[in-house]
Amino acid sequence: MQTNNRPVKEIAQEIFAENQAERILGWKRGEFFYDNSPAVFSAADELQEFVYDAFCGSNLSKFLVKEAAKEGRIAVLLKPCDRYSFNQLVKEHRIDKENVLPIEIDCDGMVDIDKVRALGIKGIKSISADGDQLTIETVYGQKNCSKEDVLLLKCQTCKDRTGGDRFALVREIEEMSSVERYEFWRSELSKCIRCNACRNVCPACTCEKCVFDNDKSGIANKANSDSFEESLYHMIRAFHVAGRCTDCGECSRVCPQGIPLHLINRKVIKDLNEFYGEYQAGADDSSVGPLTSYELDDVEPDIVMNRGGGR
């Protein structure tokens, strides 16, 4: 179902009015104007708190793993980027499609409040938009910035809008010397507090019990013995989601330490594209991915040695 520019709240009301679903997975207004939370609505009168605006960056698809398993049909609001995760989860049989009414909603980019703060803007009270210009009222007076500059990282290279080059930074890192690259990742990853937000939010991470949480796995740990172990955690995760990561950007959005985790996944995606041809995980809900199919002309493992450039 498409929204065709209708207000999303109206669509939500219609879903209840016409009994299209018993519950709606959407966003609920927060304490401030920017801290909307994912929420399940089960009746029309609950929709008073329903919200859809430029602060609904969170991807609702993963919540479906638990919500779609419950009794009664659930409608879910999917921004263009979230649709990829939804498809991928359906493909992996993590969501029972029959129990879900997916609603594709329009989006013109979500604002990252942390980016606003990074501009040195503090004590934020409200934001109003006039085209690309944002006017921000704060405890310390009025400030301005451009919306483009404070879009969520995933929105800056949106798959559905003419976005920037999502591999630009990956290429820059590839061009680094191995020492520089090591320093770059060391400085980023040693900030990690191992809170697991990146893993828990990730729609590709849906194991019932993650090895890192499983006492019996032998590698469960809540603390690292040194910061190198943190890197290992992230590498294992990147490998596990390889070919399934839709580049939804959630990991980088939620990391309290601002670690650019998406760059690890984008590197993997870039390599997969080069090795096996262009592929977008979640573009559909049934095709076989590059790492789960075999073609005679697939690259040989020695590509790693032979492509050169120390990458």
Added chain:
Amino acid sequence: MSSRIWSIDLEKADELFNALAAGQRLYLPIEQAGQVQFKEYDPADSKQKVRLDALNTVRSAKDLFFPQSENMAAFKREGKKIEIIDNRERVSPFAIFGVRACDARSFEILDRVFLSEPVDVSYADRRENGTVITLACNEPEETCFCEAFGIDAAEPGGDISAWIADGKIWWQPITARGEALTEALADVLTNAEPDDEKLVMQKKQIREIIAQLPLHELSLESFQPERLKEIFDSPKWQELSEACIGCGTCTFVCPTCQCYDIRDYDTGNGVQRYRCWDSCMYSDFVMMAHGNPRTSQVERFRQRFMHKLVYYPANNEGVYSCVGCGRCLAKCPSSMNIVKVAKAIGGEANV
């Protein structure tokens, strides 16, 4: 409180830090890959970027007293003998500058837990060796609600309180330890007047800003120990917890969260026992032989807030174990937090 007060030009902050670092290890809010953390200051490292303007570090100051992980003991096996080696770290004196009023209060909350019998020796060791130098908050954030806990961001406390006003760092020792540290800084600090107009103005300004913050009057009155059962049974927990992804970010960034796990690591020829922060949001929290007493996320979620707003105050003369630093407000992936919980559950208990 001592009425003596000193100052130093903000431009000469380096001199102050170098003098401090000469006497003990010094931790400052330092930028690392875009985020600000308390890190050891190295006068020789010109690349370190000290950020006195940053309000709250991502990891709180509790890190220095209750680190994320630390060794407790090692067990070494030789034949039929097992040797127990005490390899707990013993710290040398250190100072931490730039602690905000909320984090300074968090130490009092942790003290009640770790310094009551049986005393936690590692924590006690760090508390005895650490001098806390606070810094008043000139530019509080909208997420700050320290005032709800009677914390005054303009009088930040600690062993020494500091302010930035009129292009100077103002310095006032509060405890004997603070006095002792100040003695050693006679060469860099200049005597000043405690009621200097500029300093008084700055404090007034801070309080005026605090009074404008959206959460400054947050009421927690309805969270009374007598209402434990009623709050525990509130139907609201279910819907509030729905957004929670159980990541534990809120507990790891929180200055008052105090739970830890003790684990044994197989080193190949022995065992290293260590402890590390734990989170009530995790599925294996308080795991026992029979399993976990809290089997669903709603129960785990509820635990965090019951502990902060009901259980802890019930055991500690009504003191809440939240200091309103706002970290969980800023960092939760789902924007679910203690304020939303307090308003939803508290509001309901009020009627």
